[in-house]
Amino acid sequence: MLExxxxxxxxxxxxxxxxxxxxxxxxxxxxxxMVGIVKDAQQKLMQTEKNATILIKNYDTLNKSFINQxxxxxxxxxxxxxxxxxxxxxxYEKSIKDATTNLLLIQKNIAKLSKSIxxxxxxxxxxxxxxxxxxxxxxxxxxxxNKLVESHEKEIEDLKKELVKxxxxxxxxxxxxxxxxxxxxxxxxxxxxxxxSCGGCSMGLAVSQVNKLEEKGMLECxxxxxxxxxx
Ligand SMILES: [Zn+2]
Numbered sequence: 001m002l003e004x005x006x007x008x009x010x011x012x013x014x015x016x017x018x019x020x021x022x023x024x025x026x027x028x029x030x031x032x033x034m035v036g037i038v039k040d041a042q043q044k045l046m047q048t049e050k051n052a053t054i055l056i057k058n059y060d061t062l063n064k065s066f067i068n069q070x071x072x073x074x075x076x077x078x079x080x081x082x083x084x085x086x087x088x089x090x091x092y093e094k095s096i097k098d099a100t101t102n103l104l105l106i107q108k109n110i111a112k113l114s115k116s117i118x119x120x121x122x123x124x125x126x127x128x129x130x131x132x133x134x135x136x137x138x139x140x141x142x143x144x145x146n147k148l149v150e151s152h153e154k155e156i157e158d159l160k161k162e163l164v165k166x167x168x169x170x171x172x173x174x175x176x177x178x179x180x181x182x183x184x185x186x187x188x189x190x191x192x193x194x195x196x197s198c199g200g201c202s203m204g205l206a207v208s209q210v211n212k213l214e215e216k217g218m219l220e221c222x223x224x225x226x227x228x229x230x231x
Contacts, residue, residue, distance in 0.1 A: 002190075002217060002229055004169040005178070009190055011166060015159045016187050018152050025148055030141035037134040045127045052120045059113050066106045073099040177227065186224070192231045200226035 022028065073096060080092040167175060181189045191199030196210055201224035205213070213219040219228045 001171050001174070004166070005171065005174050005190055006229075008163065008166045008170050008175075009178070009188055011159065011162055012182070013188065015156065015163070018156060018159075022145075022148055022152065025145065027141050027144035027148055031138060031145055034134045034138035034141060038131055038138065041127045041130040041134065045124065045131065048120055048124045048127060052117065052124065055113060055117045055120060059110065059117065062106055062110050062113060066103065066110065069099055069102045069106060073103060174227075181225070186226065188226070190227045190229055191221075193228050198224060198226065198228050200224045200228075 076092045076096045076099060080089060080096065083089060083092070170178075178189050188200070193199060193205070193210070193213060194202075197204045198221040200221060203221060203223040205219075205228070209219060209222075213228060213230055217230065220226070221228050
């Protein structure tokens with residue numbers, strides 16, 4: 001019962017090795033990395049677009065108030081010219097001064113905003129370039145990854161066929177336990193007892209547990225839940 005299980009695990013180990021080689025390959029790393037970069041840059045692009053919209057809106061508002069303030073200035077200048085002898089002239093002069101100060105302030109803010117808009121657009125272009133670049137590298141990575149998978153396809157297929165054959169000889173309960181843990185990426189699942197310790201996680205077993213193992217031939221490790229067997 002145990003022997004067949006171990007034979008199955010040994011064969012499955014070859015598959016695990018190939019799967020690991022593929023999942024830890026440079027190509028796979030590049031692909032994952034580029035997916036991250038594209039996601040990140042796309043998020044930044046969206047944020048920059050939002051920022052640009054707000055900036056442009058602010059720019060429009062300032063422009064409008066600039067025009068408005070300009071009108072006020074002109075109005076007072078006209079009034080001043082028409083009422084050269086009027087006592088109200090002092091009042092007009094003050095208004096003109098205020099309006100001019102406002103105009104200058106608005107102009108300054110417009111210039112500042114204008115620079116922000118330019119910077120934001122530049123940033124937007126940069127992010128766009130980043131996305132294009134990352135997508136290109138992603139495609140290259142995918143091509144290399146697919147090639148790698150393809151190069152192992154036949155081997156994987158053969159191993160799977162052999163595993164199906166071996167499965168029939170294995171105790172179904174053990175196999176079910178095995179498959180569940182295999183899905184959790186734990187390997188190996190059946191481990192030998194090594195100096196009264198679990199051969200998987202090295203946790204020491206109490207004497208009572210060792211006795212139980214000897215009696216039943218197998219024991220689930222309390223720590224890593226692998227199945228410990230006696231050699
Ligand atoms: Zn263990």
